[in-house]
Amino acid sequence: MTLNVLIDRVTEAMAEGSAARGGPVPAGSPAELEARVRRVLGDVLPERGTGAEEAATALAWLLAYGGPDPADPRCAAHLHCPPLPEAVATDLAVSMLNPSLDSWDQAPSAVTMEKALVAALATLVGYGEHASGTVTTGGSESNLMGLLLARDRRPAASRRRLVFCSRAAHFSVRRAAALLGLGEDAVIPVPTDASHRMHAGALAAALSDAAAMGEIPVAVVATAGTTDTGAIDPLHEIAALCASHGAWLHVDAAHGGGALFSSRLAPLLDGLGRADSVAIDLHKFGWVPAAAGVFLVKEAGALRSLEMSAAYLNPGDDVAEGYDGLLGVSLRTTRRPDCAKILVVLRSLGRSGLGALVERCHTLANRAADLVEASPELELVVRPVLSTVVFRYRAPDGDLVNAGLRRRLLAEGRAVVGRTELDGRVCLKLTVLNPEADVAAVLAAVIDAGRVLAGTKETR
Numbered sequence: 001m002t003l004n005v006l007i008d009r010v011t012e013a014m015a016e017g018s019a020a021r022g023g024p025v026p027a028g029s030p031a032e033l034e035a036r037v038r039r040v041l042g043d044v045l046p047e048r049g050t051g052a053e054e055a056a057t058a059l060a061w062l063l064a065y066g067g068p069d070p071a072d073p074r075c076a077a078h079l080h081c082p083p084l085p086e087a088v089a090t091d092l093a094v095s096m097l098n099p100s101l102d103s104w105d106q107a108p109s110a111v112t113m114e115k116a117l118v119a120a121l122a123t124l125v126g127y128g129e130h131a132s133g134t135v136t137t138g139g140s141e142s143n144l145m146g147l148l149l150a151r152d153r154r155p156a157a158s159r160r161r162l163v164f165c166s167r168a169a170h171f172s173v174r175r176a177a178a179l180l181g182l183g184e185d186a187v188i189p190v191p192t193d194a195s196h197r198m199h200a201g202a203l204a205a206a207l208s209d210a211a212a213m214g215e216i217p218v219a220v221v222a223t224a225g226t227t228d229t230g231a232i233d234p235l236h237e238i239a240a241l242c243a244s245h246g247a248w249l250h251v252d253a254a255h256g257g258g259a260l261f262s263s264r265l266a267p268l269l270d271g272l273g274r275a276d277s278v279a280i281d282l283h284k285f286g287w288v289p290a291a292a293g294v295f296l297v298k299e300a301g302a303l304r305s306l307e308m309s310a311a312y313l314n315p316g317d318d319v320a321e322g323y324d325g326l327l328g329v330s331l332r333t334t335r336r337p338d339c340a341k342i343l344v345v346l347r348s349l350g351r352s353g354l355g356a357l358v359e360r361c362h363t364l365a366n367r368a369a370d371l372v373e374a375s376p377e378l379e380l381v382v383r384p385v386l387s388t389v390v391f392r393y394r395a396p397d398g399d400l401v402n403a404g405l406r407r408r409l410l411a412e413g414r415a416v417v418g419r420t421e422l423d424g425r426v427c428l429k430l431t432v433l434n435p436e437a438d439v440a441a442v443l444a445a446v447i448d449a450g451r452v453l454a455g456t457k458e459t460r
């Protein structure tokens, strides 16, 4: 069977799977879903295979049935975007050729494609001609790379090496510090202000305390778009503090970097170009299927920590003749060109087209916040900065009710709503990355489930 025909069959099976799902997620408990998945999977390694068509359509049906579908208007929980068709199609082209960027002879054109992408995004963040970077699996890997480069500037000494980030920073910062041998306790959590942004005064005090103790400030990780609220740390003030304390500034803009596409929202990230390194994820605001992270450095020379020479990949005489891949800018060896699906979206929509999508999500999130404020049954906890709105269903047993109503919506297959904890309280959140999200329907479902959980409506 040719690939074309197989793709048609897979697409049909996916349409059947999503029709069987009926909502953003399949209704039922986790145990019921697991039983169904196991039934369809059957014997995972049969003695005799079932053939390409049966195998591919069965798996495609299961993926679509099992959802969730981030394109469903009632799916608004995570930084999980509905991918654009051109990105999916280009990803398929990549899979068909299976290039790998670690050596020139495995990906001659893709090597240039990634370099061109990195240069364009470096310009977007405000970097100059000495910038460089690489495509990563996402914010976690980019944060690890930022801290790796920062650590390698400050070799081990008898003094403690510290990393500073706000209490609202992503957990991957702590994990990266642990992996890099700095230790999780080397990460100093800096208090946040009332808007959940890093408190610049508290950072200044923490850096001064560290200096007084003779400790080494390896890096400050600022966040441009926190996971929970979308808050953007005060980048200019943090950059000035880093400069005076000799600390590397890494900005985790995995979430908020997409605002750069919008001329209305880009000023929120003013100061980003002062960072030594930046993480941006196009599988968040970017509508590219994961993995589509980008790690950028202001000075290409900083990547020397990653230099690697392997006789079978980049021997010196090949490199001297221009036969060089991208082994030396990544932590990985075999690496598919995820740059291609990003490039296609930049080309297809252009900056203004992408900006319009970001703005639409921002507008929808603000509309959700207005609806929350207008409802006597809901409490607005955080107004959107980017496209995240945090709120609660009002109930005496607030934490239990909010946690329970979210699970109820999942079990009924009605809506996918996010959950987090702010100031010790369980909160609900909508992360709007779908320009077609139906925020009114999601909030109506929340109120309905909240009434049941709070006991003001009979359970059917």
Ligand SMILES: Cc1ncc(COP(=O)(O)O)c(C=O)c1O
Binding pocket: 079, 137, 138, 139, 140, 141, 170, 172, 223, 225, 226, 227, 252, 254, 255, 281, 293
């Ligand atoms: C601010 C921030 N940084 C980093 C990450 C991790 O990104 P990834 O899941 O792509 O590794 C996330 C994930 O949501 C995030 O919100």
